[in-house]
Amino acid sequence: MYGLFLIMVLVVTGGAIAFIGDRLGSRVGKKRLTIFGLRPKHTSILVTILTGISITTMTLAVMTTASDNVRTALFGMEQLRQSMAEAEGRLATATAELERAKTEQNKTNEELKQTQDAVERLHEQRNALEKRAVELQRGNTLLENANRGLTEKNAELAETNVELSEKNKNLADGNTKLQEDNLQLEARNRNLTTGIQIMREGDIVFRAGEVISSGVVKAGRPESEIMGDLQMLTEIARSNISRRQGDETNGEEGSIWIVQSDYENAAKVISISHEDMIVRIVSIGNIVRGESVPTVLQLYRNRKVFDDNELIATSSINVDVNDEAAVDEAMTAFLREVNGIATRKGMLPDPITGNVGVIDGEEIYNAIGDLHANMGKAMIYAYSKGTCEVFGPLRLKLKIIGTKGIL
Numbered sequence: 001m002y003g004l005f006l007i008m009v010l011v012v013t014g015g016a017i018a019f020i021g022d023r024l025g026s027r028v029g030k031k032r033l034t035i036f037g038l039r040p041k042h043t044s045i046l047v048t049i050l051t052g053i054s055i056t057t058m059t060l061a062v063m064t065t066a067s068d069n070v071r072t073a074l075f076g077m078e079q080l081r082q083s084m085a086e087a088e089g090r091l092a093t094a095t096a097e098l099e100r101a102k103t104e105q106n107k108t109n110e111e112l113k114q115t116q117d118a119v120e121r122l123h124e125q126r127n128a129l130e131k132r133a134v135e136l137q138r139g140n141t142l143l144e145n146a147n148r149g150l151t152e153k154n155a156e157l158a159e160t161n162v163e164l165s166e167k168n169k170n171l172a173d174g175n176t177k178l179q180e181d182n183l184q185l186e187a188r189n190r191n192l193t194t195g196i197q198i199m200r201e202g203d204i205v206f207r208a209g210e211v212i213s214s215g216v217v218k219a220g221r222p223e224s225e226i227m228g229d230l231q232m233l234t235e236i237a238r239s240n241i242s243r244r245q246g247d248e249t250n251g252e253e254g255s256i257w258i259v260q261s262d263y264e265n266a267a268k269v270i271s272i273s274h275e276d277m278i279v280r281i282v283s284i285g286n287i288v289r290g291e292s293v294p295t296v297l298q299l300y301r302n303r304k305v306f307d308d309n310e311l312i313a314t315s316s317i318n319v320d321v322n323d324e325a326a327v328d329e330a331m332t333a334f335l336r337e338v339n340g341i342a343t344r345k346g347m348l349p350d351p352i353t354g355n356v357g358v359i360d361g362e363e364i365y366n367a368i369g370d371l372h373a374n375m376g377k378a379m380i381y382a383y384s385k386g387t388c389e390v391f392g393p394l395r396l397k398l399k400i401i402g403t404k405g406i407l
Helices: 002-031 040-066 068-075 077-200 223-248 260-272 324-344 361-373
Strands: 204-206 211-217 277-283 293-301 304-306 311-318 377-384 394-402
Touching (some): 002 040, 077 361, 204 223, 223 260, 223 293, 260 293, 311 324, 324 361, 324 377, 324 394, 361 394
Antiparallel strands (some): 211 277, 277 293
């Protein structure tokens, strides 16, 4: 609205000045007036020029007086440019600071995310530890109850023992001579038993079928190299025999008998085989201390039977955790089942014990503890600990998952 008013003022002012200039020029022309001694024609032109200059001057004066923007455009343009340049510089600086701030913010956000992830992991660990603590507390409660029952039973037995001690005190004098006689008879019995055992079988150090040494021999090599590996197994067997014979053996200590043809046939078989072979040096009879050990070579193809962490067997257990014998029997039965599965899949059992695997005592202890924590109702799982081949041994790890309340 203000701009429209300013335009109207300029139009009216310009029109008025033009009208006055035209009237003044006409009058000068008619009266043939002169200015500064000029001819009338030139005087009329000068009046017209002065009129135009007046219009421009008046226009600028009115616009300068009425508008700050016009004054700035006419007299402060350079200062305005400098101000704009400074403003642009400050804007660029602010933009750079903003970018740096954004970068710092992104870095801070990433660190915050990492911190949050770490906190989540710590929460999960804490929850797992709290759950484990609850299970241990339950187990401790069960153990305390069992211990309390045993303490009461021990007290009853102590009272019974006191009563028996009082009764035995009266019989002590009469039993003294009988005990001395019994000791003499026991000594004679031991001597006779030892003599009979020596007469029957001697002091047996190796049983028939017992493995004296064993190892895996790589196949597909020259027979000479394989013979060297077989000779190494023989030296190990000889060392084992010497260690088993002890200090009471004669000069033939550590001697071993293996038919040379067994070596040669075994080397040929292993050389042409596409699979590595397990070689066992096995006693072929009960060996009395001091005797040389006749043996035979046994060959088996070696292969992978179980992968690492492979599930071997699972079973359901439901026992009274207060009955330690029942718990031990359940665990033993499950391990026998695992042993049978591994044997059926091709693992070589020990000829004497029939076992193919080993298990840490801590695994058994933890499994029994978890079984107590689940009130004796659980599923037990057996996994292989590491890759296992036919040669073995099979290392086990156990896992207990409670089934209490599950239909």
